[in-house]
Amino acid sequence: MLTERTPRVAAARKLLRRAAREDTGRFLLEGTRPAHDAVARAESDPGAVVDLFVTEPVADRERDLLIRARAAGVRTSLVTEKAIAGLTDTVHPQGLVLVCRQPPAALPEAPTLVVVLVDVADPGNAGTVVRTADAAGADAVVVAGESVDPFNPKCVRASMGSLFHLPVVRERRHDDALGRLRAAGLGVVVADGAGEAELGPATDGLLARPTAWVFGSEAHGVPAEVAAAADHRVRIPMRGRAESLNLATAAAVCLYASVRAHQSAG
Numbered sequence: 001m002l003t004e005r006t007p008r009v010a011a012a013r014k015l016l017r018r019a020a021r022e023d024t025g026r027f028l029l030e031g032t033r034p035a036h037d038a039v040a041r042a043e044s045d046p047g048a049v050v051d052l053f054v055t056e057p058v059a060d061r062e063r064d065l066l067i068r069a070r071a072a073g074v075r076t077s078l079v080t081e082k083a084i085a086g087l088t089d090t091v092h093p094q095g096l097v098l099v100c101r102q103p104p105a106a107l108p109e110a111p112t113l114v115v116v117l118v119d120v121a122d123p124g125n126a127g128t129v130v131r132t133a134d135a136a137g138a139d140a141v142v143v144a145g146e147s148v149d150p151f152n153p154k155c156v157r158a159s160m161g162s163l164f165h166l167p168v169v170r171e172r173r174h175d176d177a178l179g180r181l182r183a184a185g186l187g188v189v190v191a192d193g194a195g196e197a198e199l200g201p202a203t204d205g206l207l208a209r210p211t212a213w214v215f216g217s218e219a220h221g222v223p224a225e226v227a228a229a230a231d232h233r234v235r236i237p238m239r240g241r242a243e244s245l246n247l248a249t250a251a252a253v254c255l256y257a258s259v260r261a262h263q264s265a266g
Contacts, residue, residue, distance in 0.1 A: 001056075001078045001079060001080060002053070002077050002078065002079040002080070002083055003079070003080050003082065003083050004080070004082050004083040004085075004086045006079075006083070008051065008077070009053065009079060009083050009086070009087070012028065012051060012053070012087055012097070012099050013086050013087055015027055015028045015099065016028065016087075016089060016153060018149045018152070021102070021149065021151050022149075025101060025102050026050065026099055026100060026101055026102065027099075027100055027102055027151035027153075027156060028087060028088070028097055028098070028099060028100075028153055028156070029097070029098045029100050029156055030087075030088050030090065030093070030094055030096065030097050030098075030153065030156075030157060031094045031096060031157065032058070032061075032062055032065070032094065032096055033160065033161065034156070034157075034159075034160055034161040035052070035062075035065060035096055035098055036065060036161070037161030037164045037165070038098050038100055038161070038164060039065060039068050039069045039072060039074065040164075041103070041164045042069065042072040042073065042074055043068065043071075043072045046072070046073050047073070047101055048100060048101050048103070048164075049069065049072070049074045049098050049099070049100050049101070050074070050075065050098075050099045050100065050101065051074070051075050051076075051077065051098065051099040052066070052069050052074050052075070052076040052077070052096070052097075052098050052099075053077055053079045053083065053084060053087060053096070053097045053098070053099075054066065054076065054077070054078060054079065054084075054095060054096045054097075055078070055079060055080070055081055055084055055095040055096075056078055057095060058094070058095035058096050059078060062096065074098075081093075081095075084096075084097060088153065089153055089154070090157075102151055103163065103164060103167065103168075104167070105140075105167040105168055105169045105170070106167060106169060107139070107140050107142075107167070107169060107180065107181075107184050108139050108140060108167070109184075110184075110185065110210075111139035111140060111184055111185075111186060111210060112139060112210045112211070112262065113136070113137065113138045113139055113210070113211055113213075113255070113258055113259075113262075114138060114139055114140050114141070114142060114181065114184075114186055114211070114212040114213070115129060115130075115132075115133040115138050115140075115141045115142070115212075115213055115215070115251065115255065116141075116142045116144060116177060116181070116188075116212050116213065116214040116215065117129060117141065117142070117143050117144065117147050117215055118144045118145050118147065118174060118177075118214060118215070118216050118217075118222055118223060118226055119144075119145040119146045119147055119216060119217050119220065119223060120143075120147045120148060120215065120216070120217050120247065121146070121147070121148055121217055121219075122148065122217075122218065122247070123148045123149075123152040123153075123154035123155035123158065124154055124155070124158045125158075125218065125246070125247045125248050126143070126147065126148050126150060126152075126155050126158070127150075127154065127155035127156065127157065127158025127159040127160075128158045128159075128248035129141070129215065129247065129248050129251045130150065130155070130158075130159040130162050130163060130166075130168060131158065131159050131160050131162045132248060132251050132252045132255060133162070133166065133251070133255065134159075134162035134165045134166050135162075136252075136255040136256060136258070136259055137259065138166060138255065139166065139167075140166055140167045140168070140169055141166065141167070141168045141169070142168075142169045142170075142171055142177055142180075142181070142212070143168060143169070143170050143171070144170075144171045144172075144173075144174055144177040145172070145173070145174050145177075145223070150163065150168045150170070151163070174223065174225065174226050175229070178226070178229055181212040184210075185210050186210045186211060186212040187206070187209055187210065187211050187212065187231045187232070188212050188214060188229070188230045188231045188232075189206070189207070189211050189212065189213055189214065189230065189231065189232045189233075189234055190214045190216075190222050190226065190227050190230040190232070190233045190234070191213060191214065191215050191216075191222070191234060191235075191236070191250055191251075191254050192221065192222060192227055192233040192234065192235060193221070193235050193236075193238075193244060194233070194235065195232075195233035195234045195235035196232075196233055197232060197233070197234045197235070198234070198235055198236075198237050199234050199235065199236050199237060199253070199254065199257055200237065200257075203234055203257070203261075204257075204260070204261040204264060204265075205261075206232060206234075206261075207257055207258045207261035207262075208261040208262055208264065208265035211258055213251070213254050213255060213258065214226065214230060215247060215250065215251055215254075217247070218244075218246070218247050234254070236250055236253055236254070
């Protein structure tokens, strides 16, 4: 049984830091439910999962998962509770951690719906938006500017395996991100509380076209230069007294408005 001092475990522990993730192109994934998505990816993409570390009680419960993982070429190892605790930043570790290769990320050809996160710092919000984009059938997520690393452990947990379902593209510069989106044939629509158009029937025609929805941080919103460069700025109607919506909630409202517009147009 491996311990926290085992070199392979110690090397995996470094992936809690962004620099190590960027240097190696690997990340940590915790939990049995996301692990099933990761192993499914490894079954069709050898090397997608490198290591599976598991405590003995969880191994007994998840025998089928471990059998599938070994058959897919994943190195599986029993580890101590202390070793698992060192591989996660959660208070109550789930007893199962995988070392995964970051999936290749590129915009697909002729996308119809893309989500763009600009300077979003909160990993829980970013991961939830990735999950929402996956649920809405988006073609990709673009993480731009000073946004959180999408392979941050908290972001990975919040995405609940959706990082394996759609490409998550990173773009450092805002203008490069917008240029790439327009080159893909997408109209750039910013979610903005001060937008000139209100989300609803009046925007259905706009959203029926290929669209890149741009969302900013909860603290500062979309940067002024990005909002100014957008094709349209759309606000979510606020009928009650709340000042604003949580980022992930706003993203869900906007994305499903696009889904409805596409269905109506089709």
